[in-house]
Amino acid sequence: MGTTRDGGPVIGVLALQGDVREHLVALAEAGAAAARPVRRAEELAEIDGLVLPGGESTTMYKLAAAFGVLEPLRRRVAEGMPAYGSCAGMIMLADKILDAPSDQETVGGIDMIVRRNAFGRQNESFEAPVRFEGLEGLDADAPPLHGVFIRAPWVESVGGGVQVLARVESGPAEGRIVAVRQGNLLATSFHPELTGDNRVHAGFVRLVAEALR
Numbered sequence: 001m002g003t004t005r006d007g008g009p010v011i012g013v014l015a016l017q018g019d020v021r022e023h024l025v026a027l028a029e030a031g032a033a034a035a036r037p038v039r040r041a042e043e044l045a046e047i048d049g050l051v052l053p054g055g056e057s058t059t060m061y062k063l064a065a066a067f068g069v070l071e072p073l074r075r076r077v078a079e080g081m082p083a084y085g086s087c088a089g090m091i092m093l094a095d096k097i098l099d100a101p102s103d104q105e106t107v108g109g110i111d112m113i114v115r116r117n118a119f120g121r122q123n124e125s126f127e128a129p130v131r132f133e134g135l136e137g138l139d140a141d142a143p144p145l146h147g148v149f150i151r152a153p154w155v156e157s158v159g160g161g162v163q164v165l166a167r168v169e170s171g172p173a174e175g176r177i178v179a180v181r182q183g184n185l186l187a188t189s190f191h192p193e194l195t196g197d198n199r200v201h202a203g204f205v206r207l208v209a210e211a212l213r
């Protein structure tokens, strides 16, 4: 889908709820030709890739269903449109979720089980360095990302086609998966959009550009 545009890909941010503005800024800084909010199915047809922001996934799901954007979004993701989800957005991209209301659905696409609010009360919000690999510009030698975790999910388990990009490196949650990639789909438990370090967004912009070729 999508057509090549001069100057780089056009990337949307699902703008139903959550930290939309921060992602728009990060995408613009990371080299997207245009970054625009997306609320409706028609707008979804005009983008080359989509970011699903951080926020609250139960609300995001309900609004996506109410705005009639959930099914079209599932279709475009199934057709191969690149997408990146941070935190609540990661939950939205999971094929299966735990500790969510029983009627909460996702867009899906990544063969993983994600646990909401997984880090528990004591560790509800915290910051930690995250070494990230498997995305252009973010190999094992790159300086770590500053991981901002806010009532964050973790990835409980992944299927065979999913690449693990980062794990928690110390503390009680050591070893837990916090970043993954499956094909054109990318997800992080944490919020690079809140840090001013746009390397994950730059990697995503490149991924979208490559998918257009």
Ligand SMILES: NC(=O)CC[C@H](N)C(=O)O
Residues within 6 Å of the ligand: 053, 054, 055, 056, 057, 058, 086, 087, 088, 089, 091, 116, 117, 150, 151, 152, 153
């Ligand atoms: N910072 C976040 O996006 C938190 C995610 C939130 N706990 C949820 O379930 O959607």
